[in-house]
Amino acid sequence: MNLQAQAPLTGAETALIDLFAQRCNDLPGNAGAVSARDKAVAALKANRLPTRKVEAWHYTDLRRLLSSVPAWRADAPAKPVDPILPGARRFALVNGALAETPAVDGLQFDAMADSLRADVGGVTLEAPAEADDAVGAINTAFVSDGLRLSVADDAEIAAPVEIQSVHAGGQVHTRSQVTVGAGARALFVDRHTGTDDAVLASNVTELTVRKGADVTWIIVQEQGAQASHLASLGLTLEEDARATVFIANLSGRLVRQEVHAAATGERAELAFRAVNMIGGDAHCDVTLELDHLVPHTTSTETVRNVVTARGQGVFQGQIRVAQPAQKTDAQMACNTLLLSDHGGFSTKPELEIFADDVVCAHGATVAEIDHDHLFYLMARGVSEKTARGLLIKAFVAEIVEELKDEALVDALEARIDAWLEAHG
Amino acid sequence: MPAVQETIDQVRKIDVDQYKYGFETIVEMDKAPKGLNEDIIALISAKKDEPDWMLQWRLEAYKRWQTMQRPDWARVDYPQIDFQDIYYYAAPKGQTGPKTIDDVDPEIRRTYEKLGIPLAEQEILAGVQERRVAVDAVFDSVSVVTTFKEELAKAGVIFMSISEAMREHPDLVRKYIGSVVPVSDNYYAALNSAVFTDGSFVYVPEGVHCPMELSTYFRINEKDTGQFERTLIIAEKGAYVSYLEGCTAPQRDENQLHAAVVELIAHEDAEIKYSTVQNWYPGDAEGKGGIYNFVTKRGDCRGDNSKISWTQVETGSAITWKYPSCILRGDNSRGEFYSIAVSNGAQQIDSGTKMIHLGKNTTSRIISKGISAGTSQNTYRGKVSVHRKATDARNFTQCDSLLIGDRCGAHTVPYIEANNATAQLEHEATTSKISEDQLFYCMQRGIPEEEAIALIVNGFVKEVIQELPMEFAVEAQKLIGISLEGSVG
Numbered sequence: 001m002n003l004q005a006q007a008p009l010t011g012a013e014t015a016l017i018d019l020f021a022q023r024c025n026d027l028p029g030n031a032g033a034v035s036a037r038d039k040a041v042a043a044l045k046a047n048r049l050p051t052r053k054v055e056a057w058h059y060t061d062l063r064r065l066l067s068s069v070p071a072w073r074a075d076a077p078a079k080p081v082d083p084i085l086p087g088a089r090r091f092a093l094v095n096g097a098l099a100e101t102p103a104v105d106g107l108q109f110d111a112m113a114d115s116l117r118a119d120v121g122g123v124t125l126e127a128p129a130e131a132d133d134a135v136g137a138i139n140t141a142f143v144s145d146g147l148r149l150s151v152a153d154d155a156e157i158a159a160p161v162e163i164q165s166v167h168a169g170g171q172v173h174t175r176s177q178v179t180v181g182a183g184a185r186a187l188f189v190d191r192h193t194g195t196d197d198a199v200l201a202s203n204v205t206e207l208t209v210r211k212g213a214d215v216t217w218i219i220v221q222e223q224g225a226q227a228s229h230l231a232s233l234g235l236t237l238e239e240d241a242r243a244t245v246f247i248a249n250l251s252g253r254l255v256r257q258e259v260h261a262a263a264t265g266e267r268a269e270l271a272f273r274a275v276n277m278i279g280g281d282a283h284c285d286v287t288l289e290l291d292h293l294v295p296h297t298t299s300t301e302t303v304r305n306v307v308t309a310r311g312q313g314v315f316q317g318q319i320r321v322a323q324p325a326q327k328t329d330a331q332m333a334c335n336t337l338l339l340s341d342h343g344g345f346s347t348k349p350e351l352e353i354f355a356d357d358v359v360c361a362h363g364a365t366v367a368e369i370d371h372d373h374l375f376y377l378m379a380r381g382v383s384e385k386t387a388r389g390l391l392i393k394a395f396v397a398e399i400v401e402e403l404k405d406e407a408l409v410d411a412l413e414a415r416i417d418a419w420l421e422a423h424g
Numbered sequence: 425m426p427a428v429q430e431t432i433d434q435v436r437k438i439d440v441d442q443y444k445y446g447f448e449t450i451v452e453m454d455k456a457p458k459g460l461n462e463d464i465i466a467l468i469s470a471k472k473d474e475p476d477w478m479l480q481w482r483l484e485a486y487k488r489w490q491t492m493q494r495p496d497w498a499r500v501d502y503p504q505i506d507f508q509d510i511y512y513y514a515a516p517k518g519q520t521g522p523k524t525i526d527d528v529d530p531e532i533r534r535t536y537e538k539l540g541i542p543l544a545e546q547e548i549l550a551g552v553q554e555r556r557v558a559v560d561a562v563f564d565s566v567s568v569v570t571t572f573k574e575e576l577a578k579a580g581v582i583f584m585s586i587s588e589a590m591r592e593h594p595d596l597v598r599k600y601i602g603s604v605v606p607v608s609d610n611y612y613a614a615l616n617s618a619v620f621t622d623g624s625f626v627y628v629p630e631g632v633h634c635p636m637e638l639s640t641y642f643r644i645n646e647k648d649t650g651q652f653e654r655t656l657i658i659a660e661k662g663a664y665v666s667y668l669e670g671c672t673a674p675q676r677d678e679n680q681l682h683a684a685v686v687e688l689i690a691h692e693d694a695e696i697k698y699s700t701v702q703n704w705y706p707g708d709a710e711g712k713g714g715i716y717n718f719v720t721k722r723g724d725c726r727g728d729n730s731k732i733s734w735t736q737v738e739t740g741s742a743i744t745w746k747y748p749s750c751i752l753r754g755d756n757s758r759g760e761f762y763s764i765a766v767s768n769g770a771q772q773i774d775s776g777t778k779m780i781h782l783g784k785n786t787t788s789r790i791i792s793k794g795i796s797a798g799t800s801q802n803t804y805r806g807k808v809s810v811h812r813k814a815t816d817a818r819n820f821t822q823c824d825s826l827l828i829g830d831r832c833g834a835h836t837v838p839y840i841e842a843n844n845a846t847a848q849l850e851h852e853a854t855t856s857k858i859s860e861d862q863l864f865y866c867m868q869r870g871i872p873e874e875e876a877i878a879l880i881v882n883g884f885v886k887e888v889i890q891e892l893p894m895e896f897a898v899e900a901q902k903l904i905g906i907s908l909e910g911s912v913g
Contacts, residue, residue: 055497058839059841323830323831326830336842338842338844338845338847339845340845341812341815341843341844341845341846342812343843343845344812344841344842344843345841345842346839346840346841346842347839347840348837348838348839348840349836349838349840349851350835350836350837350838351834351835351836352833352835353825353827353833353834353835354830354832354833355827355830356827356829356830356832357830362836362851363850363851363852364838364840364849364850364851365848365849365850365851366840366842366847366848366849367847367848367849368845368846368848
């Protein structure tokens, strides 16, 4: 609609456009990248930031929520932190620049900045094709660095790999491209953390899981209380590939995590899990688009949300089953504990089905803690506060514990405990 | 799970090529010139002998409509409609308003006979003793007859065409019209407000349980006409009314437009039950012809403990764009939506409901079954919204869809919004999770799981069907016979 385009630019939109003018000569990239960045900013200018009128942003009015944009800070003091898993190999991006790259057997890497500059064998930066892809547009315009990783065919990466983006406020725009070779196995932690200074962080990750590979991808978003975090994970599953994607949103003020997944090979399997702990004034949106394109693919999606205080939570999950994708099995559930009258939760679990021989289902519930459960515990002498804590913990732990790796379960549960301690 | 043969056969029976009501009645018509402008609106208003405020209201709506844009968010695809190429008023010659049955053109009487609609008061449905239904028959732009008016009047119930009500009960109409669906609510509602020609008006006074079923039968007959129906139903404190609506149209290659607005108002302790059997001509298998059915239906549970229940069986129309909704304003009010939508040929259905919880202890239930075949697209689009002050709101939603053949599509787009911690909302699309207790009960007694699920789901649906008026139940039963197995959410 043109009406929106005619509206005056908001402070944040102006700040982004000005920032681009100021930074564009310092951003890495060949001629193609420069043109893509220009196009992305032009699109941002033309479309503005999306409002509720844009269906993909129905519950996250980015134009209103992204009220201000912090300045770019070159000198922000930030240091890598300990990985969440003991013995993990840490790749660190500090203030949006690749700063630490360990050598890992079976793993090849390049800096994204170098790949963007390279004329041959690099990464082609492209402006987003869709007008509603605001995350893609912002990231394309400002991406400064990131990681390009590839796991060799049949490699079994024993130690977990943590890709850590740490910052001290300002602007952080990273992009990664990860390919897991045929038959390979690996566990990645994609972690975003920083100080409580205001930050606009964007991240785009493209993950390709080749034939028969098995990958676990854990997103741990623990940004500061003032952070605007806009992220997108693109996932391609080839034949017999398996992926477990687990998202833990533990903080941040404005969070949008998109996942665009496609099962492109037969017998591909996706397990998608998300735990969103939403308190304070946080607005947290997880949006999943999943395409089942070929026969015999399977997916399960479980999302658990806890909302307290003035938190606003959103889950949009769209499963699309294409006409050739017979025998698809897709099961989606979104369960929410809404614990405050000042908070809210909105969900839109969509199914779009063009194949007749499929089993697809979705369920969504929103409720507070079951009074019978509470009574059961309190009748046994457990205080109300402890009982509520236990029940909330149990509600989210159920899906955390599906992860087989014990150290991983412990690390995630410790973070959930800390959140409950702070918000309980 | 693929559909079983029995189900396929059932759906084939209601296939588009076997549309039974596609005949045309040849009767001399009195038509306004084609096109839409202020003169046409004034002409419609004059034909209906309306008070001036009504004309002004229409003109205001027309002004608003001109500034609005066609909604494009639904999953339906149709060419731009040329609103200047439609007759906005068409009535059988000499028929400007309802008459007694003896004055109705025999040709029109025969039409209703063929459709199985009793226009004579003494007629009683075969096999159903002592069961009477009052009928308001709307033929293109006018109501041709309304039956049992006197008997209903004895009970204090007003049942007449809305044009008549405008003249006889202007205060009531003025008080309520547009109070649930405002003039500028949406594009088609604004259009309807400007050019609506007829529909039914029902007023049930305090404490009255309406002594019989009320029904309106809409027939589009004339070529190139649009039908703009307006229905207004008011149930005063403690009143009860059950209302049915049926629709058919001739088989033609051109598309015809039906844009209706239905408003229901339930005061304290009142209950309104609204049932629809929508069987407009759906077009042929290639998508040629058929009715564009763009309908705004909304009920307002204005008083405490009020209840509004929508039931629809949707089998017709080339395009259906329809979301019968409930605004649960009164404390303890209840909204229900039961829907069976069957699409075949090249039909496109985008239908569902909205349940807006505003009052305390409000409850709503949504049961939607979509069945698509041929190359049709069948979408459930629904919204459940609990506002901040709506404590202890409760919703249960279940929508299942079934695809027959691999060229059709079934889609589910629910919007669920909770803003109060005491809300309990459940949206279910899997049969296996509906009620584990019931399932356990059956299986414990040796009934296999699949049979147990069928038993529970059928049992539940039957319960709904049994509550329905007989006329509806017979028609709906045919569709419910369709097996529920192989459902996808």
